[in-house]
Amino acid sequence: MVKAISLIWKYRHILWTTTKSDIKARYAGSTLGLLWAIIYPVLFLGVYTLVYVAILRIRISSMSTLEYIVLIFCGLLPFLGFSEALGAGVGSVTSNASLVKNTLFPIELVPLKTVLSNTITQLVGTVLLLVVLVFMGKASVLFVFIPFIFLVQLMFTAGFIWFVSSLNVFFRDLSHITSVLIIFFMMVSPIGYTSDMVPKSLRVLSYINPLFSIITVYKEVMFYNRVPSFIDLTVFLVISFVTFGVGFSVFTKLKQVFADYV
Numbered sequence: 001m002v003k004a005i006s007l008i009w010k011y012r013h014i015l016w017t018t019t020k021s022d023i024k025a026r027y028a029g030s031t032l033g034l035l036w037a038i039i040y041p042v043l044f045l046g047v048y049t050l051v052y053v054a055i056l057r058i059r060i061s062s063m064s065t066l067e068y069i070v071l072i073f074c075g076l077l078p079f080l081g082f083s084e085a086l087g088a089g090v091g092s093v094t095s096n097a098s099l100v101k102n103t104l105f106p107i108e109l110v111p112l113k114t115v116l117s118n119t120i121t122q123l124v125g126t127v128l129l130l131v132v133l134v135f136m137g138k139a140s141v142l143f144v145f146i147p148f149i150f151l152v153q154l155m156f157t158a159g160f161i162w163f164v165s166s167l168n169v170f171f172r173d174l175s176h177i178t179s180v181l182i183i184f185f186m187m188v189s190p191i192g193y194t195s196d197m198v199p200k201s202l203r204v205l206s207y208i209n210p211l212f213s214i215i216t217v218y219k220e221v222m223f224y225n226r227v228p229s230f231i232d233l234t235v236f237l238v239i240s241f242v243t244f245g246v247g248f249s250v251f252t253k254l255k256q257v258f259a260d261y262v
Contacts, residue, residue: 001245003252007108015109015116022117034120041073041080041125048072052192060194070136073129074223075191075215081122082157082211083182089114089161090168090178093258100258107255108248111161115154126150133222140225149221153214156240159247160210166254169261190215195232210239 008015027033049069052058060068092114099105126146133139168174189211190198198206206212213235220228228236 001241001248004108004244004248007106008112011106011109014105015113018109018113019116022113023120026117026120034124037120037124038128040121041077041128044080045069045073045076048076048192058192067136070129070132071194071219071223072192073125073132074219075189077122077125077129078153078215078218079186079189079191079211080125081119081153082160082214083185084118084121085115085157085161086164086178086182088118090164091175092161093165093169094172100255107258108162108251111165111251112158115158115161119154119157122150129222138223138225140221142221142225142227145221149217152237152240155244156210156214159240159242159244162247162251163243166251166258169254169258185209185211188212190219194219207235210243213239 027036030036032039049072052072053065053069058068059065060071063071089111092111093100093107096107096110099110100107130143130146164174164178188206188209190206195203195206195212195216213232216232217228217236220226220232227233
Protein backbone atom coordinates (compact mmCIF):
# COMPACT_ATOMS: atom_id res chain seq x y z
CA MET A 1 0.00 0.00 0.00
CA VAL A 2 2.89 2.34 0.73
CA LYS A 3 4.24 1.79 -2.80
CA ALA A 4 0.87 2.68 -4.29
CA ILE A 5 0.61 5.91 -2.30
CA SER A 6 4.21 6.83 -3.18
CA LEU A 7 3.51 6.27 -6.88
CA ILE A 8 0.37 8.40 -6.75
CA TRP A 9 2.22 11.21 -4.99
CA LYS A 10 5.15 11.07 -7.38
CA TYR A 11 2.94 11.34 -10.47
CA ARG A 12 0.19 13.46 -8.91
CA HIS A 13 0.51 16.21 -11.54
CA ILE A 14 0.18 13.78 -14.44
CA LEU A 15 -2.73 12.09 -12.68
CA TRP A 16 -4.49 15.40 -12.14
CA THR A 17 -3.97 16.52 -15.74
CA THR A 18 -5.14 13.26 -17.30
CA THR A 19 -8.15 13.10 -14.98
CA LYS A 20 -9.25 16.58 -16.03
CA SER A 21 -8.85 15.58 -19.68
CA ASP A 22 -11.01 12.50 -19.13
CA ILE A 23 -13.73 14.58 -17.48
CA LYS A 24 -13.76 17.09 -20.35
CA ALA A 25 -13.83 14.28 -22.91
CA ARG A 26 -16.71 12.60 -21.09
CA TYR A 27 -19.02 15.59 -21.52
CA ALA A 28 -17.59 16.91 -24.79
CA GLY A 29 -20.21 17.25 -27.49
CA SER A 30 -23.22 17.06 -25.16
CA THR A 31 -25.57 20.04 -25.10
CA LEU A 32 -25.82 20.23 -21.30
CA GLY A 33 -22.17 19.39 -20.62
CA LEU A 34 -21.28 19.20 -16.92
CA LEU A 35 -24.92 19.76 -15.98
CA TRP A 36 -25.32 16.03 -16.54
CA ALA A 37 -23.33 15.54 -13.34
CA ILE A 38 -26.38 17.02 -11.56
CA ILE A 39 -29.13 15.70 -13.82
CA TYR A 40 -27.94 12.07 -13.80
CA PRO A 41 -28.11 11.39 -10.04
CA VAL A 42 -31.39 13.31 -9.76
CA LEU A 43 -32.93 11.20 -12.55
CA PHE A 44 -31.65 8.04 -10.86
CA LEU A 45 -33.16 9.23 -7.57
CA GLY A 46 -36.44 9.82 -9.39
CA VAL A 47 -36.50 6.20 -10.57
CA TYR A 48 -35.83 4.92 -7.04
CA THR A 49 -38.51 7.21 -5.64
CA LEU A 50 -41.01 5.97 -8.20
CA VAL A 51 -40.29 2.31 -7.44
CA TYR A 52 -39.87 2.40 -3.66
CA VAL A 53 -42.28 5.19 -2.71
CA ALA A 54 -44.97 5.24 -5.42
CA ILE A 55 -45.10 1.58 -6.49
CA LEU A 56 -43.87 -0.52 -3.55
CA ARG A 57 -45.17 2.11 -1.09
CA ILE A 58 -42.35 1.50 1.36
CA ARG A 59 -42.70 3.66 4.45
CA ILE A 60 -40.55 4.11 7.54
CA SER A 61 -42.70 5.15 10.49
CA SER A 62 -40.08 7.48 11.94
CA MET A 63 -39.57 9.38 8.66
CA SER A 64 -41.60 11.59 6.40
CA THR A 65 -41.69 10.78 2.68
CA LEU A 66 -39.20 13.57 2.00
CA GLU A 67 -36.81 12.27 4.65
CA TYR A 68 -37.02 8.77 3.18
CA ILE A 69 -36.21 10.12 -0.30
CA VAL A 70 -33.19 11.97 1.11
CA LEU A 71 -32.10 8.78 2.89
CA ILE A 72 -32.23 6.96 -0.47
CA PHE A 73 -30.08 9.72 -1.99
CA CYS A 74 -27.48 9.24 0.77
CA GLY A 75 -27.09 5.61 -0.24
CA LEU A 76 -27.47 6.14 -3.97
CA LEU A 77 -24.53 8.53 -4.40
CA PRO A 78 -21.71 6.20 -3.20
CA PHE A 79 -23.25 3.41 -5.28
CA LEU A 80 -23.20 5.61 -8.40
CA GLY A 81 -19.59 6.59 -7.71
CA PHE A 82 -18.56 2.94 -7.50
CA SER A 83 -20.72 1.61 -10.35
CA GLU A 84 -19.62 4.28 -12.84
CA ALA A 85 -15.97 3.69 -12.00
CA LEU A 86 -16.42 -0.08 -12.33
CA GLY A 87 -18.25 0.17 -15.64
CA ALA A 88 -15.57 2.38 -17.17
CA GLY A 89 -12.58 0.96 -15.33
CA VAL A 90 -12.82 -2.74 -16.09
CA GLY A 91 -11.64 -2.18 -19.68
CA SER A 92 -9.31 0.72 -18.93
CA VAL A 93 -6.13 -1.27 -19.61
CA THR A 94 -7.27 -3.05 -22.77
CA SER A 95 -8.57 0.21 -24.25
CA ASN A 96 -5.23 1.98 -23.70
CA ALA A 97 -2.82 -0.34 -25.48
CA SER A 98 -0.57 2.54 -26.52
CA LEU A 99 -0.03 3.55 -22.90
CA VAL A 100 0.62 -0.04 -21.86
CA LYS A 101 3.52 -0.18 -24.31
CA ASN A 102 4.77 3.27 -23.33
CA THR A 103 7.47 2.67 -20.73
CA LEU A 104 7.50 6.36 -19.75
CA PHE A 105 3.88 6.37 -18.51
CA PRO A 106 3.05 4.43 -15.31
CA ILE A 107 0.28 2.09 -16.45
CA GLU A 108 -1.01 1.97 -12.86
CA LEU A 109 -2.37 5.48 -13.40
CA VAL A 110 -4.71 4.42 -16.21
CA PRO A 111 -7.30 2.63 -14.02
CA LEU A 112 -6.79 5.22 -11.32
CA LYS A 113 -7.56 8.22 -13.52
CA THR A 114 -10.64 6.37 -14.76
CA VAL A 115 -11.81 5.98 -11.17
CA LEU A 116 -11.20 9.65 -10.38
CA SER A 117 -12.88 10.97 -13.51
CA ASN A 118 -15.96 8.86 -12.86
CA THR A 119 -16.49 10.17 -9.33
CA ILE A 120 -17.63 13.56 -10.62
CA THR A 121 -21.29 12.48 -10.39
CA GLN A 122 -20.90 11.48 -6.76
CA LEU A 123 -19.00 14.66 -5.89
CA VAL A 124 -21.53 17.01 -7.46
CA GLY A 125 -24.44 14.98 -6.08
CA THR A 126 -22.93 15.07 -2.59
CA VAL A 127 -22.69 18.86 -2.66
CA LEU A 128 -26.34 19.01 -3.71
CA LEU A 129 -27.30 16.57 -0.97
CA LEU A 130 -25.45 18.53 1.71
CA VAL A 131 -27.33 21.69 0.71
CA VAL A 132 -30.63 19.82 1.07
CA LEU A 133 -29.58 18.40 4.45
CA VAL A 134 -28.69 21.88 5.71
CA PHE A 135 -32.10 23.24 4.68
CA MET A 136 -33.72 20.28 6.44
CA GLY A 137 -31.89 21.15 9.64
CA LYS A 138 -29.73 18.04 9.54
CA ALA A 139 -26.36 19.81 9.43
CA SER A 140 -23.85 18.22 11.76
CA VAL A 141 -20.26 18.64 12.87
CA LEU A 142 -19.76 15.07 11.60
CA PHE A 143 -19.93 16.45 8.06
CA VAL A 144 -16.23 17.32 8.40
CA PHE A 145 -15.49 13.58 8.15
CA ILE A 146 -17.19 13.21 4.76
CA PRO A 147 -13.98 13.99 2.78
CA PHE A 148 -12.17 11.26 4.76
CA ILE A 149 -14.98 8.76 4.11
CA PHE A 150 -14.89 9.67 0.42
CA LEU A 151 -11.11 9.19 0.32
CA VAL A 152 -11.36 5.75 1.92
CA GLN A 153 -14.11 4.84 -0.55
CA LEU A 154 -11.79 5.92 -3.39
CA MET A 155 -9.11 3.61 -2.03
CA PHE A 156 -11.53 0.68 -2.12
CA THR A 157 -12.71 1.54 -5.63
CA ALA A 158 -9.17 2.05 -6.95
CA GLY A 159 -8.04 -1.30 -5.55
CA PHE A 160 -11.09 -3.05 -6.96
CA ILE A 161 -10.57 -1.50 -10.42
CA TRP A 162 -6.84 -2.33 -10.39
CA PHE A 163 -7.81 -5.94 -9.72
CA VAL A 164 -10.62 -6.35 -12.30
CA SER A 165 -8.90 -4.32 -15.04
CA SER A 166 -5.77 -6.50 -14.79
CA LEU A 167 -7.84 -9.70 -14.95
CA ASN A 168 -9.79 -8.33 -17.90
CA VAL A 169 -6.58 -8.29 -19.95
CA PHE A 170 -6.60 -12.10 -19.88
CA PHE A 171 -10.35 -12.76 -19.52
CA ARG A 172 -12.18 -10.32 -21.79
CA ASP A 173 -15.56 -11.75 -20.79
CA LEU A 174 -15.12 -9.99 -17.47
CA SER A 175 -16.29 -6.72 -19.04
CA HIS A 176 -19.63 -8.38 -19.83
CA ILE A 177 -19.92 -9.95 -16.39
CA THR A 178 -19.38 -6.51 -14.86
CA SER A 179 -22.75 -5.29 -16.17
CA VAL A 180 -24.48 -8.07 -14.26
CA LEU A 181 -22.31 -7.40 -11.21
CA ILE A 182 -23.38 -3.75 -11.12
CA ILE A 183 -27.06 -4.74 -11.20
CA PHE A 184 -26.39 -7.27 -8.43
CA PHE A 185 -24.73 -4.64 -6.23
CA MET A 186 -27.63 -2.25 -6.89
CA MET A 187 -30.20 -4.81 -5.76
CA VAL A 188 -28.44 -6.03 -2.60
CA SER A 189 -26.97 -2.73 -1.39
CA PRO A 190 -28.87 -0.75 1.29
CA ILE A 191 -29.90 2.10 -1.01
CA GLY A 192 -33.67 1.93 -0.64
CA TYR A 193 -33.68 0.13 2.69
CA THR A 194 -31.99 0.61 6.03
CA SER A 195 -29.64 -1.83 7.69
CA ASP A 196 -32.24 -2.28 10.47
CA MET A 197 -34.56 -3.91 7.93
CA VAL A 198 -32.09 -6.75 7.43
CA PRO A 199 -32.94 -9.76 9.64
CA LYS A 200 -30.31 -10.38 12.29
CA SER A 201 -29.74 -13.86 10.90
CA LEU A 202 -28.71 -12.33 7.56
CA ARG A 203 -26.80 -9.33 8.88
CA VAL A 204 -23.44 -11.13 8.82
CA LEU A 205 -24.03 -12.19 5.20
CA SER A 206 -24.71 -8.55 4.28
CA TYR A 207 -21.08 -7.68 4.92
CA ILE A 208 -20.04 -9.97 2.07
CA ASN A 209 -21.22 -7.09 -0.09
CA PRO A 210 -18.44 -4.47 0.28
CA LEU A 211 -20.88 -1.66 -0.56
CA PHE A 212 -23.03 -2.52 2.45
CA SER A 213 -20.65 -1.03 5.01
CA ILE A 214 -19.67 1.87 2.72
CA ILE A 215 -23.25 2.98 2.15
CA THR A 216 -24.14 2.41 5.81
CA VAL A 217 -21.29 4.66 6.98
CA TYR A 218 -22.41 7.44 4.63
CA LYS A 219 -26.00 7.19 5.87
CA GLU A 220 -25.00 7.21 9.51
CA VAL A 221 -22.85 10.33 9.18
CA MET A 222 -24.88 12.33 6.65
CA PHE A 223 -28.48 11.49 7.49
CA TYR A 224 -28.56 10.23 11.08
CA ASN A 225 -25.78 12.57 12.29
CA ARG A 226 -24.15 9.89 14.39
CA VAL A 227 -20.89 7.99 14.52
CA PRO A 228 -21.15 4.64 12.69
CA SER A 229 -21.10 1.49 14.79
CA PHE A 230 -17.74 -0.10 15.52
CA ILE A 231 -18.56 -3.06 13.27
CA ASP A 232 -19.65 -0.94 10.28
CA LEU A 233 -16.67 1.38 10.61
CA THR A 234 -14.17 -1.45 11.05
CA VAL A 235 -15.50 -3.42 8.08
CA PHE A 236 -15.48 -0.26 5.97
CA LEU A 237 -11.85 0.56 6.79
CA VAL A 238 -10.52 -3.00 6.59
CA ILE A 239 -12.22 -3.79 3.27
CA SER A 240 -11.04 -0.52 1.74
CA PHE A 241 -7.40 -0.76 2.84
CA VAL A 242 -7.08 -4.47 2.03
CA THR A 243 -8.70 -4.07 -1.39
CA PHE A 244 -6.45 -1.10 -2.18
CA GLY A 245 -3.28 -3.00 -1.24
CA VAL A 246 -4.22 -6.31 -2.84
CA GLY A 247 -5.52 -4.69 -6.01
CA PHE A 248 -2.32 -2.71 -6.51
CA SER A 249 -0.16 -5.75 -5.78
CA VAL A 250 -2.01 -7.93 -8.31
CA PHE A 251 -1.86 -5.19 -10.93
CA THR A 252 1.87 -4.57 -10.58
CA LYS A 253 2.63 -8.28 -10.83
CA LEU A 254 0.49 -8.86 -13.91
CA LYS A 255 1.45 -5.68 -15.76
CA GLN A 256 4.73 -7.26 -16.82
CA VAL A 257 2.87 -9.31 -19.44
CA PHE A 258 0.13 -6.82 -20.39
CA ALA A 259 1.92 -5.87 -23.61
CA ASP A 260 1.66 -9.47 -24.87
CA TYR A 261 -2.14 -9.48 -24.57
CA VAL A 262 -3.40 -6.00 -25.50
